[in-house]
Amino acid sequence: MSKYELITITGPTASGKTSFACHLARHLDTEIISGDSRQVYRSMDIGTGKDLSDYIVNGRQIPYHLIDIREAGDKYNIFEYQHDFHEAFTGISKRGKLPILCGGSGLYIESVLRGYSLVNVPENKELRARYEDCPLEELTKILASYKPLHNTTDVDTAQRAIRAIEIEEYKKQHPLEQNEFPPLSSLVIGVNIDRELRRKKISERLKARLDEGMIDEVQAILDKGVSPEDLIYYGLEYKFVTLYLQKELTYQEMYSQLEIAIHQFAKRQMTWFRGMEKRGVHIHWLDALLPVEEKISRVEELLK
Template sequence: MEQQHPLLVVLGPTASGKTKLAVRLADALQGELISADSRQVFKDMDIGTGKDLEEYQINGKQIPYHLINIREAGGKYNVNEFKEDFYQIFETLTAKKILPILCGGTGMYMHSIFQDHEYTAIPVNEALRAELRLKDIEGLRTLLKTYPPELTRHADLSSFKRLIRAIEIAEYLSHHELVAVKRPSIQPFVVGLTSEVGLRRKKILRRLDDRLKEGMVEEVKGLLEKGVDPEVLTFYGLEYKFIVAYLSGTLNEAELKLQLGTAICQFAKRQMTFFRKMEKDGVDIHWFDTDQDPDQLFAQVLDAYMQHKAV
């Protein structure tokens, strides 16, 4: 039987305290953090992505972290690149008997590890996507049926976006052979952080205020002055999208705070929806309430992980 390698995972919506908890766990368990955040990979995007790098210092020592500040701002990074980078780091840490702790809020990145679908390696076909966007959802379903069943078994018919991806995959597989990559066997223990919605909203808005005071607008202004395309910053979404609009005069300061606060709360809700979908797909998430005392939360999570490890 193939050896299974442990992976501790801390996931949750924005402003749930994932990093603080993960760092404490890394300190207690001699682990290192692997970030699962689609925007923290970019340099000079610190306040806007909530990197909170000072949180990686604990009890006088620096907890090592990975997949933060590995790309230049203005670039792109996708789920398949994340997978490749994750497995390289995971295997290095495992060989050194160091516990990898995956921490973040980008559910799609985490799910790619739990499910390890080789289809994430299939590239985007922009020309095909442009054609498919002209069809309605029934037209996409009809088109998908024209491909051999063995190429469409993976398909999720529930949304327009997923149908387009399913057709893109089927079209690619019609002309290319996909070579399966051998991956290490992972035994994850997944910690999910949750909160009462009203309290989560308060935390998000308080954190937004803090980040604006810390210079988030100036950070975005600096990126634009360095030559980062405003369209690319808008593509990064949330803070970058709204601050670019503010700097261009489309929003005033009050509108920026109100609209961005609302958008981040909506984003947190979508993150929770995705985590629940992961559970439906078979990911076992152990949920913990972040509205309690942080020391109590840490003790509960550490105890649950140690019990899991002992089994």
């Protein structure tokens, strides 16, 4: 019997972790819980890289959780994710299966592995009004006065920075007493991809997603009534394509700035994973280029 409650598969964008997780889930006859902060939103398919076809392995549908559970335009947060994760985790475990957590959102993954103590922070209208016209550079300094800025996605946009300040101010006034969820014993597998190969795959994938209709996808979400500001909040593809559709960027500016932003995002992911290791999460790194059968064999050896 495995000493682990969970298998976690993580890695930077374009490392092939989802495909590997699905093949492993097929082999172990289990289910996958997504660890991606944007795949929770419906209609945001191409830009978030849901790749739902990966969840069909040898003609069999792999059950997945925490994908397409909220409407585009919502502001899903880590507190909600932690609760939704544990609901899915408990259900899979009760079915006698070893759950697989798969994704690249390091903060979400670490929050459940290490049992972060979190609180559902309400909206602070007075604070939001106070910082409404504050430039992003100034908001970044304000946020840095509360905590070290490990998670740079907090300052991707002014809206995100204000929300991060709102959370920190609430935590300052309402100290947390105890963790709601315990840490989990997880075998953590990192899919390691060579930096140059990762850059090549990111560039190829960006072109493919644009060819697949990513711009039309963003326009359709805007047509449903989701505001440009709410889409920009999600960052990366939704930020830059929205700016293009709002005629604030040319197509070439959108393409080149987005490509750079995704490369920077992948670099930040790796920085986060290294930080996780320093904070006590042991990650077993597997080469992305290993055949899937060999990756599965390595996982089975580690489970024993």
